[in-house]
Structure formats: C-alpha cells, structure tokens
Amino acid sequence: MKKYGPETFGELNADEYDLLHNPGTTDAAIDLLSEFALPGRTLELAIGTGRVALPMAARGCRIEGIEASPLMVEKLREKPGGQDIPVTVGDMSEVRAEGDFDFIFLIFNTLYNLTSQAAQVKCFRNAAAMLAPGGAFLIEAFVPDLSQFHDHRSVKPRHVSFGALALEAAVHDPVTQRIDYQVLRVTSEGTRLTPLPMRYAWPQETDLMAQLAGLELESRWGGWDKCAFTADSRMHISVYRKPA
Ligand SMILES: C[S@@+](CC[C@H](N)C(=O)[O-])C[C@H]1O[C@@H](n2cnc3c(N)ncnc32)[C@H](O)[C@@H]1O
Known part of the structure; x- marks a missing residue:
C-alpha cells in the first residue's frame, strides 16, 4: 500500500x-x-x-x-x-x-x-x-476518549441503510499515542477506503x-x-x- x-x-x-x-x-x-x-x-x-x-x-x-x-x-x-x-x-x-x-x-x-x-x-x-x-x-x-477502544480496537457503524454501509474502524497504540483510523464505505458501486492515521x-x-x-x-x-x-x-x- x-x-x-x-x-x-x-x-x-x-x-x-x-x-x-x-x-x-x-x-x-x-x-x-x-x-x-x-x-x-x-x-x-x-x-x-x-x-x-x-x-x-x-x-x-x-x-x-x-x-x-x-x-x-x-x-x-x-x-x-x-x-x-x-x-x-x-x-x-x-x-x-x-x-x-x-x-x-x-x-x-x-x-x-x-x-x-x-x-x-x-x-x-x-x-x-x-x-x-x-x-x-x-x-x-x-x-x-480511549473508552471507545476494547483491546485497543474499535469499530463503529457510521451509516447503515438498504444500499450502503459506512464503518469506522480504528486501532490504538497507547505507547506512541497513534490511532490508525479507516472509514470503509460499501455501496452497490463498490468499496472505498479512507484512511487517516493520527497521533x-x-x-x-x-x-x-x-x-x-x-x-x-x-x-x-x-x-x-x-x-x-x-x-x-x-x-x-x-x-x-x-x-x-
Ligand atoms: C481536517 S483538514 C482542516 C482544513 C482546514 N483547516 C479546516 O478547518 O477546514 C486537514 C488539512 O490539513 C492538511 N495537512 C495535513 N497534514 C499537513 C501537513 N503536514 N502540513 C500542512 N498541511 C497538512 C490537509 O491537506 C488538510 O487540508
């Protein structure tokens, strides 16, 4: 990648x-x-x-x-x-x-x-x-807000409908304070990933x-x-x- x-x-x-x-x-x-x-x-x-x-x-x-x-x-x-x-x-x-x-x-x-x-x-x-x-x-x-993470991971549905799904997923590293975050969008046209790493x-x-x-x-x-x-x-x- x-x-x-x-x-x-x-x-x-x-x-x-x-x-x-x-x-x-x-x-x-x-x-x-x-x-x-x-x-x-x-x-x-x-x-x-x-x-x-x-x-x-x-x-x-x-x-x-x-x-x-x-x-x-x-x-x-x-x-x-x-x-x-x-x-x-x-x-x-x-x-x-x-x-x-x-x-x-x-x-x-x-x-x-x-x-x-x-x-x-x-x-x-x-x-x-x-x-x-x-x-x-x-x-x-x-x-x-680290309470959203379980075992340093979090997944949240952002949008769910008949023809579309948007999910937010994140992995947290408490040592570096880094969060690797992705939004995954799925529709009939395909899938799309929007990553956003942050610290x-x-x-x-x-x-x-x-x-x-x-x-x-x-x-x-x-x-x-x-x-x-x-x-x-x-x-x-x-x-x-x-x-x-
Ligand atoms: C969330 S947007 C904020 C844009 C604007 N300040 C606002 O409030 O709408 C983040 C912006 O930061 C820019 N950006 C990310 N990393 C950067 C860097 N290292 N130096 C300068 N700009 C950066 C992105 O290209 C994007 O335009």
Missing part, C-alpha cells in the same frame, strides 16, 4: 471535503478566531479549502495559509475570494511563510495529522518562529510542546463559545503566547 504522506489527506478528501467535513461549529470558530486575528497579520496552518479562512478574510482579516495538499489549495482557489489568499504549499512542521505573524492557528484536530511527537514539537517550533514577539498561537483539538496528544502534552517552543499557555476553553475547560470537555481550544 502507498505510504500516507502530508499530501495524502487532500488526495483522498479534496473532492468531497466541503460536503463531508462540517463540524457544525464554523460560525462560532470564525467569531473567536477573528477576535484574535484583527487587526494583525494572521496565518492558518493547514488552511485546506478555506472553510474558515475565507469568511475571516471577508470580515477584513489579513490571512495567509500553509497547506501540504495542492488539491486542497485548488479547491480554495475555485471559491470567491480564494485567489486572494496567499498560500505556501508544504509541510507545516517545516515550511515557513514569509515575515512575522501576530496570530497563527491550527484547528480541526490537524495537529494530530502529524503522526509523531517529534513532528508535532517541530510544528510548534515552526509556528513560534513565524510569530512576532507578543503573538499568539491557537490550536483546536479533541481530547482523546493524539493530551492537553498537558501540548502545553509542554509549547514550552519547548518558547510559548506560554494563556487561555484554554472547552469550546468555541469560550466555555470552561473541564474534565468532561471533549475538545480544547488553547492559546499560547510568545513573550513580547
């Missing part, structure tokens, strides 16, 4: 991304992100098809992106305003956009698309290097990654509405600040 690389997400998902990847929190995310972004210079790591960046630009945010997948960038370019957003194509743990940014963000669990701790630390360091003194780095990521990090581990990169935790919320982060939170939004 072909190796999963930084461009693979786009190769497998670009065509249907906007149709299938709607977390239902986009408006609330745009409100909070715009608060941080205005009036400075902003960079979205893994900008994708511009789900969030385009509405932010429409609100007057000066936003740029880094994105590994040329196919995702193509989808961004096809949308109104999509030609106007500068995008650097490359791996967000390595590639740099030019100049300093006042605000950088990485959302929708995409930190976990970097499948080793070393790559995630590199990403924090890379973001910190592109931040102006006093700038902020925001991440949104799920808090792992989760606990919020306190991301705090350490930030510290290694010279950033300090400023805020943590349990949702885009700034609700408190508690033991029951299923996701976190964390803001790290570079000293002025």
